[in-house]
Amino acid sequence: MQIVIPFAQVKAINPNLPNRNPASTLESYLKCIAVSCHSFRSHNSAIRIILITNSEIVGETKSILSALNVEVVNVPFTFVPSAEFGHKFKGCFYFFDALRSLNEDSLIIDPDVICLGNLTNLVRSLGRNIAVFRPNFHPEKLINGISPLDAVEIYRTYRRGYTNLHPDHVGGEAIYFPKECISNFIAEVSQFWEWNLSQAKKGSRFLTTEEHIITCILGENDCDNLNEYVSRIWTTRSYREVEGHEKDPDQLILWHLPSEKHKGFKRIYDEQIKSNLNLQNLQLTKQYYANVMNVYPNYLSRIIYRTIRKFKA
Numbered sequence: 595m596q597i598v599i600p601f602a603q604v605k606a607i608n609p610n611l612p613n614r615n616p617a618s619t620l621e622s623y624l625k626c627i628a629v630s631c632h633s634f635r636s637h638n639s640a641i642r643i644i645l646i647t648n649s650e651i652v653g654e655t656k657s658i659l660s661a662l663n664v665e666v667v668n669v670p671f672t673f674v675p676s677a678e679f680g681h682k683f684k685g686c687f688y689f690f691d692a693l694r695s696l697n698e699d700s701l702i703i704d705p706d707v708i709c710l711g712n713l714t715n716l717v718r719s720l721g722r723n724i725a726v727f728r729p730n731f732h733p734e735k736l737i738n739g740i741s742p743l744d745a746v747e748i749y750r751t752y753r754r755g756y757t758n759l760h761p762d763h764v765g766g767e768a769i770y771f772p773k774e775c776i777s778n779f780i781a782e783v784s785q786f787w788e789w790n791l792s793q794a795k796k797g798s799r800f801l802t803t804e805e806h807i808i809t810c811i812l813g814e815n816d817c818d819n820l821n822e823y824v825s826r827i828w829t830t831r832s833y834r835e836v837e838g839h840e841k842d843p844d845q846l847i848l849w850h851l852p853s854e855k856h857k858g859f860k861r862i863y864d865e866q867i868k869s870n871l872n873l874q875n876l877q878l879t880k881q882y883y884a885n886v887m888n889v890y891p892n893y894l895s896r897i898i899y900r901t902i903r904k905f906k907a
């Protein structure tokens with residue numbers, strides 16, 4: 595199995611980043627990628643790590659990825675959304691371009707995922723089914739404007755007779771694809787993509803993220819579960835939540851930290867990664883990651899968090 599990080603270098607707005615400047619957004623993501631790749635490499639010395647992107651990686655990041663033995667593969671961005679999709683998460687559909695280029699069993703992860711240990715047990719748990727992470731969202735929770743129930747209604751307009759009426763939303767931060775499942779999945783995505791674009795351009799409802807598309811296409815498939823290994827962890831003062839699992843984060847091996855792109859990842863990059871001449875031997879503890887990423891808030895943070903939650907209730 596190989597680790598794959600798709601990353602489209604596009605001018606886009608990410609709501610989890612306070613600075614809307616495209617150059618600053620790109621810099622934040624490149625730092626996330628460097629920190630993420632280091633976390634995987636430091637615990638898994640022999641695993642293949644691939645960054646798939648649509649433009650050259652240059653400068654400091656290029657040198658760091660080289661030191662970590664990360665392969666950088668250039669793949670054009672063809673699943674480009676039209677203007678009707680807006681600028682939020684514009685690059686998320688690049689997932690499909692990256693997936694189409696693969697011919698090996700692959701665990702595909704977001705740039706802001708960190709690895710906290712050896713992946714041997716995770717790899718052993720994987721079979722020949724696609725394996726997904728499910729955040730356990732309420733069916734009416736809005737995700738970039740539409741809910742899982744909305745997504746089903748839209749997809750049934752495209753595919754009459756679709757039987758999965760209550761989909762469990764699939765997160766995009768960690769998905770495992772066995773090599774033999776890739777071509778059929780991409781064929782279905784490609785057919786749906788043209789219809790989805792036409793829906794958007796004529797003002798009809800359409801699926802707004804890659805997660806909605808993945809959820810609907812996999813809705814009638816038997817997928818294995820990655821929730822034993824990964825969670826989406828929100829760490830802001832106003833919203834602290836571990837999505838997808840009731841376990842303590844300390845028991846998981848992959849943390850997805852979307853609200854730490856400009857804080858925790860930046861701090862680790864600046865303090866530990868950018869000037870280290872021996873990256874492959876740099877070991878960072880789970881406690882260090884937890885402290886920097888604010889996974890376990892201090893006493894004052896807990897009081898603030900509880901006060902905000904009580905006020906909202």
